[in-house]
Amino acid sequence: MLLASLNPASDDIADAVRIDGTVLSRSDLVGAATAAAERVAGAGRVAVLATPSAATVLAVAGCLIAGVPFVPVPADVGATERRHIVGDSGAQAWLGEVPEEAEGLPHIPVRLHARSWHRYAEPPSEATALIMYTSGTTGAPKGVVMSRAAIAADIDALAEAWQWTPSDTLVHGLPLYHVHGLVLGLLGSLRIGNRFVHTGRPKPELYAQAGGSLYFGVPTVWSRIAGDGDAARALASARLLVSGSAPLPVPVFDRLAELTGHAPVERYGSTETLITISTLADGERRPGWVGLPLRGIETRLVDEQGGLVPHDAESIGALQVRGPTMFDGYLNRPDATADALDSDGWYRTGDVAVIDADGMHRIVGRESVDLIKSGGYRIGAGEIETALLGHPGVVEAAVVGLPDDDLGQRIVAFVVGDAEPQALTDYVAQQLSVHKRPREVRLVESLPRNAMGKVLKKELMQWH
Incomplete structure (x- = not known):
């Protein structure tokens, strides 16, 4: 099952989730999320206002239990973009919290103290889990349709690469409407069964106080931590520091390694592919390089004529990837889907990269601007x-x-x-x-x- 740790037979953990001043045990999480599932079961699609709150955690888990696709909506998104996301996605209601402008949709609240022990059949693996909207750098945001199977494949591959286990405590303060914070951080924890701590905001002092073994951050977060010696040294007891969503500057990498004793793990991916490349917990972590393809992932570099570019650590080519973590297409946009995916399943990332003889990848940047x-x-x-x-x-x-x-x-x-x-x-x-x-x-x-x-x-x- 996608949310393996929410199997009622799983061992209870008193503090499975800590977020926004709320602590949920494993049984709290299962009971309240199943109660939320009962409220939306049978819906075609719902919107979730993705605030860093227990209501969001339970709404997301409830949708996945019930097999109802959900659309995470940024809490701080502008009115025009929110209206586009709600209208384009066809969401039928808000589950959990609701924005001031509900765009005409009914509101289904999540009750933190409600409990249900109803058992739902596991939906088919190919069923849609969520529709996440891209940042819209090239026009209106597009809805990326992601299956349960793709999410499970990605989390399992990352668990292997990062030696991520139920004994970990994962800490981050990232938004719950992007792959990094939502899919990796929250859904990853719900699948693997580790403790999950959301700090609300990714402040150095909050990371330092969290007592985690596995930390997620974007480069801005790691730069601030590297600039706060006390906070950085407090992370020395962690097992792994993971950076993604943008390139980590080499000076920040070096400073973190110096202060924490940990060379950060860097990884690469996108909304459409989830994470496809990463350095390994027990492998080389080279500043400026994002590592090797995850299990099941293939990559290639092509030139402007479509020919293959050599893996010599110098030659730049357009990066393409394929594997079990790919999206199912853009919602309502067959034209955009056809532009992004070729007939053999290769996704055109829009990024340019170099690959060395050992398969290590360095992302040069976006083909359009870098x-x-x-x-x-x-x-x-x-x-x-x-x-x-x-x-x-x-x-x-x-x-x-x-x-x-x-x-x-x-x-x-x-x-x-x-x-x-x-x-x-x-x-x-x-x-x-x-x-x-x-x-x-x-x-x-x-x-x-x-x-x-x-x-x-x-x-x-x-x-x-």
């Missing part, structure tokens, strides 16, 4: 960003290619820090090939980022 074609060279923005972050006068850096009549694209770096622009250009030229140096360095107060810490490069490219 692959810079300048003066006849194909240059990865990430490599330049890593070099810039090695300079003591740089706090944050983002590199893009802007149109140039002579070069095709010129390399432009946006930097938060106090270094002199010319000094940074010279510094990169000393660290990398001279053609990779920024032709322009712009000092800025901050970089635009989304909720998961990813730099919004398309927005940067509009800055003048």
